[in-house]
Amino acid sequence: MRKKVTIKDVASRAGVSPSTVSRAIYSTAKLKPETKERIFRAMEELGYYPNAAARALVHKRTMTLGVILPNGEDDLFLNPFFIHALRGLSIHAQSRGYFILYAFSNNEEEEISFIEELYRSRRIDGVVALTVRRNDACLAFMKQQQIPFVVIGHPEGLKGVLWVDNDNFQAMYRLVNWMVDKGYAELAFLGGPAELMVTQDRCAGFEQALRIRGLPLREGRVLYAKGFSEEEGYRCASELLSRDRTVDGILTTDDLLAIGVVRAIEELGITRHIGVTGFNNTVQGQFHRPSLTTVDIHPYDLGYHAARLLIAHLDEEENVPPHFVVDTHIIPRETTRP
DSSP, rough: OOOOOOOHHHHHHSSHHHHHHHHHHOOOOOOOOOHHHHHHHHHHHHHHOOOOOHHHHHHHHHOOEEEEOOOOOOOOHHHHHHHHHHHHHHHHHHTOOOOOEEEHHHHHHHHHHHHHHHTTSOOOOOOEEEBBBTOHHHHHHHTTTTEEEEESSSOSSOOOOOEEEOOOOHHHHHHHEEEEEEEEOOOEEEEETTTBHHHHHHHHHHHHHHHHOOOOOOOEEEEEOOOSSSSHHHHHOOOOOOOOTTTOEEEEEEEEHHHHHHHHHHHTTOOOOOEEEOSSOHHHHHHSSOOOOOEEEOHHHHHHHHHHHHHHHHHHSSSSOSEEEEEEEEETTTSOOO
């Protein structure tokens, strides 16, 4: 059995006294941010988990974060984005003595009802929102009710909100330029649901890049799927390619959509090359044949830093920025030209 890690082990790794470690975990006393960071990093590296009940008594909090999961037509746990984001979120939360409470909702009204019930009954200290919609009523409700929360995504029109995101506009803008540099000129965009801000940001990046490069945005070449699934990618690509045979590249906002696009191209018997790209750098895309060119958005890091920002806010840490941007990079594979 693995030897139990103690506060003394953490103190030794962090280069501080055991009493300083205890103050960082259990006390409301102020410590220098760099000292706290060293201590919590040591806890994470060693796998030390503080006593949650003791922390809750000291801080007069539940030491629990609420995560409301979308319960749509797509199977949530078939989409690797959510799996990796939740893993990053959970690992950091646990290292700080917090637990995660998950709930499913079918719509914004249910989300608001769940959040209000969980927070008012003192079962959670704050909320992590995994998606952002246009004119998001749930986020507006939490802000108005002063419920602590962080968003994975960039909220529209809400100031003073904690958020973690990629620069989705820039990520798609760079991808379009990368494709054009490889000789593609007749490009189409296939996004997820239109109400999601991530879809709108990437679509804006797509359109701006075409304008800057002097390429046409032809009618009918911006499509929105109902969800993130291979079936939706197949349906949208079949509809597009049955009426537009001049498209030479389809840029999607999700690997599962892109895999469906590749299947549609094959089943329609199209022999000319059409470049296909995805987002999220999934295992499915890596081992698909042909392997999928994609954009890695680092969902683990998105979840990890979302938990970090929210817990820092709850613990009233000083000098913590309210936003964090996770970089992206293109991973070339077989569905685009070398």
